[in-house]
Amino acid sequence: MQHQLIDTPDFGMLQVTFDQAGEVIVAESGAMVAMDTGIDMKTSMRGGLLAAAKRKLLGGESLFQNTFTAGGPGQRLYLAPAPEGDLRAMNLQAGQSFFLQSGAYVAHVGDQLNLDTKFGGLKGFFGGAGFFMLKVTGPGTVYYCAYGALHEIDCPPEGYTVDNDHLVGFTEGLQFNVRKFGGFRGLFFSGEGLVCDFSGQGKIYLQTRNAGALAAFLHPFRPVKAKS
Template identity: 40%
Template sequence: MEYEIRNRPSFAAVEIDLNQSETIMAEAGAMVSHEDGIAIETNRGGGGLMKNLKRSVLGGESFFRNTFTAESPGSVTLAPPLPGDITQYDLDGTLFVQSGSYLAATPEIDVDTKFGGGRSFFGGEGLFLLELTGTGPVFMSSYGAVEERELAAGERFVVDTGHIVAFEGGVNWDVKKVGGLKSTLFSGEGLVAEFQGPGRVWLQTRSQDAFLSWLIPQLPSTNNSN
């Protein structure tokens, strides 16, 4: 399996070349195109009904996943729904990925949902993380550019939860509230994740929450009165 990430960092798409019988599993709606000889199957993914329902409802991911298998050598092109970049990671262990940043992985990788802190009570990003375990390539997407930060042992690093893409399983982490309740409800910096190395953390330079907070007040208000 080989791949090429094109059009980065603003409108990235990844073209994955599959040898015969190789398979890649992607989020529903991620496919841009594929060559002849690539078979597509839509299913619930691995792990059974309840596990996939939890992943869909709590993790914010699609209940279904598309499986692309090469009946003969060919390529499939994938892209995320938001403008931004794509990064690839060779997983050998555990990786936590922000809900919405998971794009694709090989079938050997198990995807589950892990609660990520109190953010769920306020409807923001980062409340549930996808826990990926196994060995193989993983493709992640970002809103905006993606940045990688390598933390030394004991090094601390604080990130707004809306800017997290992923972090390695060996990184210690905790979700903390910044300021009071008013700050948590109305500020984009109400909750942050505190990481402690060693390990790698991936960030995105834009936050979907922050963009929506800017966009919604700009929209025309609905007025039913004459």
């Protein structure tokens, strides 16, 4: 199959064009935008009930996933993530892993690609970055998204610090530690909360916006009913 990432980086969408009947792509529940009528879609708990429940409860992903199978060559499928922003593809070799924050996974291609969860640390849970992260292991291709634009960083030798709410994912070879930003006072008054300190060799993927900051910005503008 062929894929094209369109309308990026603002409103990313994945266009898949199948080369032959029987080709398959698996997507997060609710990601389908449009498709040719000859494409077959089946909904299931990938990996069984226990594996699906683990991804849902610990990794923040949907309990169900949709499997799209081509009925013939030339058929097209369009997928899009929930948040507005960028969309990327990561090609993983056999045994190679990529770590994603909750909600960043969109779809994948490859029968041998494995989705699992990785413990992110207790502090990461309270920071809103997720108690667990999604661990994607190849071979295969995974499609992932960001709220806003995606920014890629090579971790420098001295390390790198990232706000938890702006972290999308990172490659293997990196170690991290979650801590309060600026001590106790910074945790509550700096507006940053918790941050992730990375070390090692690898790439870090950031999103330029975060939903929590948007919600806080909009909160004062909510209509409030006067008490009678």
